[in-house]
Amino acid sequence: MKTIVMLNDVTDVFKADVFENLAEELTEAGFDLIFPKNADDLLDLLRKNARIGGVIFDWDHHNLVLSRAISKINGKLPVFTFINDNTILDFAFSDLAINIHFHNYILNHVTDIVDRIELKIEEYIHDLLPTFTKALFDYVHKEKYTFCTPGHMGGAAFEQSPVGSLFYDFYGENAMRSDVSISVEELGSLLDHSGPHKEAEEFIEEVFNADRSFIVTNGTSTANKIVGMYACPAGSTILVDRNCHKSITHLMMMTNLVPIYLCPTRNAYGILGGIPKHEFTKEHIQKLVDITPKATWPVHAVITNSTYDGIFYNTDYIKKILPVNSIHFDSAWVPYTNFHPIYDGKSGMGGERIEGKVIYETQSTHKLLAAFSQSSMIHVKGKINERTFNEGYMMHTTTSPLYSIVASCETAAAMMQGESGKNLMQQAIDRAINFRKEIIRLKSESPDWFFDIWQPSNINEAECWPLNPNSQWHGFPKPDEDHLYLDPIKVTVLMPGMDAQGKLDKTGIPGLVVARFLDERGIIIEKTGPYTLLFLFSMGIDETRALTLLRSLMDFKRIYDANLTIRDAMPDLYAVNPEFYVDMRIQDLAQGIHQLMIKYDLPNLMYEAFDHLPEMEMTPHEAYQEEIKGNVTECLLSEMVDKVSANMILPYPPGVPLIMPGEKVTKDNLPVLRFLEMLCERGTHYPGFETDIHGVYKNADGQYVVRVLI
Structure with missing residues (x-):
């Protein structure tokens, strides 16, 4: 960030001399200078160039108006402005946060001014980095000798092999040296949330308007399971959006839960339109409890917000109306809702606490913010037992996390802080x-x-x-x-x-x-x-x-x-x-x-395929236990009627589970089979257009088969 934007539009001869000398000395100090034509050009440069380290302009020409405009683009960017002795400063209290530094037009002070500019820009760069990321960078720069994991020792092992050298050269030195062991005490611990890790999570809580936030290094699939392991005791009943991500199904396969499904609508394009309001009511939920074997009043609800296609709920309504004390919004696709007013009232962490309820929101930081793949966050609003929650967190979190993922998650939050x-x-x-x-x-x-x-x-x-x-x-x-x-x-x-x-x-x-x-x-x-x-x-x-x-x-x-x-x-x-x-x-x-x-009359077929859910013969957990005991067999897809599926069957698109583990396909579900057959037939007729269907695969004879319980 050794680039400075210098707005040299002064007409006074003495001021011009000061600016000319200043430019020469800044160049000698190693700075690159950009000279915009006017204030609008300067602001446009700032919007398009994140690596600019500072701005210089004449206060008499531009004063506080330009300073405020710069602050709206980057409130932390150091601004250096030159004033006459008799210049009047018209500052309000709200302007005190602007990172502005004043200098007088004195020719023989130019060298000192350059030193101060360099110091302030160094402070700006240092202060940009959030706590954990800064600690990781500082540790890497110390170049310590370690006798612990990982075995590549900051990349040294890679350089002892031709193929390893190619790998090292591709990713670079910093990527290798920042892959460090959990034994590095000065970085704290992700598992017990201490040191810089803890400070990173506290920073994220503030940015995302949460009471508590957790960094997850292996994706929102894992974040969803962590929340479920805490919120859903074995044997309890939970409300599940039928448009849930398959990680929610995997949670139900891991712990024995009785699911009651809330069914979203869809249109002819195959776009999911959300769960209707009436399904969130106490009366509707009671009907579902009454007709579902082993069901009791649900202890937890999982709602997908937003849908894959970008449909948000009025979450304020759901939080208030849904008669469940624990609500999880799977917001994997929308980690940005806290940062623009158009998303007010449409997120899990928006607004204040709901008395007597705990709201969870899981977000894939990597999907639509600037973070590495697998970066995810869990946000909580409401009271939880942190020690118990952390047992589930540790159950699913590796003891060898990639710290680059942690740093990218924290940096993504820092990028979204404030006006930026x-x-x-x-x-x-x-x-x-x-x-x-x-x-x-x-x-x-x-x-x-x-x-x-x-x-x-x-x-x-x-x-x-x-x-x-x-x-x-x-x-x-x-x-x-x-x-x-x-x-x-x-x-x-x-x-x-x-x-x-x-x-x-x-x-x-x-x-x-x-x-x-x-x-x-x-x-x-x-x-x-x-x-x-x-x-x-x-x-x-x-x-x-x-x-x-x-x-x-x-x-x-x-x-x-x-x-x-x-x-x-x-x-x-x-x-x-x-x-x-x-x-x-x-x-x-x-x-x-x-x-x-x-x-196949696709529009009507899609409507019919989702109109009738298959019958739940056993819970997903019970079905999985039967599968791992070997009580399964292959069955032609076309012959699945009256059989219980061992696996989840989920085609893309539309990405909605058609059949859950433990569900029986009946004659009412024939449109489901026809829909799957259409997807399979397309790939058979037109090579290169095969559909990825989780749970359906070809046997040795090229026939489409599924696994069903014996």
Whole structure:
């Protein structure tokens, strides 16, 4: 951060001499100087360059107005301003937090001023780092000799081998030396939350508005199990969102719980719309308890917020109305809700404590904040027994954590602190809305077809758009008022071929075809639906990436309209099976898969597949115990009726568990089997378009089979 922005727009000759001498000495001291044309140019530089270490300007020209604008971008950035002896300072108490330093226009003081500037910038860099990250960096810089784990000894072992040297060179020295042992006492302990680890968690609590926060180094799958192991005693009943992540199912396989499922709605696109309000009521829950064997009043509830596709709940309503004292919001996909006002009332940690209730929120720090993979956090609002909770925490946490993950989790929180976090989120929201508007503009200008966006017609304001019961765009039948909202940074692009009400056109372009095309051009889709593509406009998505995606969608239209061969349009797909794709053109491929959708009447089939849950013959835990005892056998998928599944069966998309371990498929669930068969048939007919279905696999004869209990 040896870069300084110097706004040298003074006209006075003496001031100009001071600025010229200052610039020369700063350059000699090793600083890089940038000279913006005006204040607007300066502010734009600050928004786009995070490595700037300081700003210099003339107070007489710009005074407090510019200082406040700089502070809104980066409140910690040192600002150096020059004043005359008779300059009047008009500061309010709120301005005292601005990191501003005043100097007089005295030519022979320039050397001293440079020393002070260098000192303040060093302090700025040092103070930027949060506690644990700073301690880790300081430890690495000490270059201590260790005789403990890890065995690569700061990378030294790698350099003793040719292949190890390649590995070392790829990741670099600091990545190796920061991989340290849990035996390093000065870094504290992640397991007993001491030292810098404890300070990091206390810092995260403040930033995320929690009473208690825990850093988890092996993902939100583990965070979810930690919460469940504490909140759900064996034998108890819990409320589970049927749209739960499979880690919740794995929790139920680990400890013997009786699940009662709350069922979300869905639209024709396969997008989950959330659990209706009435399912959160005491009356509805009592009915579920009455019809579920072994069920008692639930002790805990797990709600997915937001959904994969970016649908938020009005969490304030759920916290108050849900008659359960322990509520867990699985917010893996939205770790940013505390940092922009459009998410107020839509998160677990938002607002104040609810008397008599404990609210948990698990968040994947790595998914949409700036952290390494596997970084996750557990936030708690309410009273817990920390010693007991920590037993579950230690049960699932490694005794050899990668400290780089811990540091990245803490750094992600530091990035989101104060105005900086709000600015980062505002930029992400603005880029997402601009992209949405560009798609709509291009569609309006296209004489025949172009892609569309799943959103309301008016998106001028930055907000989470409500799914109103009288609106048609979302495709959900009469959603509850003031209940569900669409996150603007989760952008769902619509393909031609089906409308929001599920009407299939004669021709269409399934999302799989476009996703495959984009993948061959280096663009990876977060989620592909039958006629949708989901793109996440996180903070890391800059204008270049957004424009590249837009350009690639336009390229697809051009290539599709020209009806190029698969060999020319998608050479990687052609290489999967050249004999099959030898004469096929891109429109033939799209229409062939579209005809499969028509054959199976996909929209209605998806509705029917989720309308009736299979019967729970035994809990997921009991089913798993039968499996590990070997009481399972293979069964053709088509012959699964009246059999009990040993495993969870979960296709992507839409990513919702169709069948849980211990559930029996009955004749009422035939649409479930037809839906799975359609997904399998697509891969059979079109090589390269196989569907990943957890719990369904091919046997030696190429038939799709499942595991059922004997």
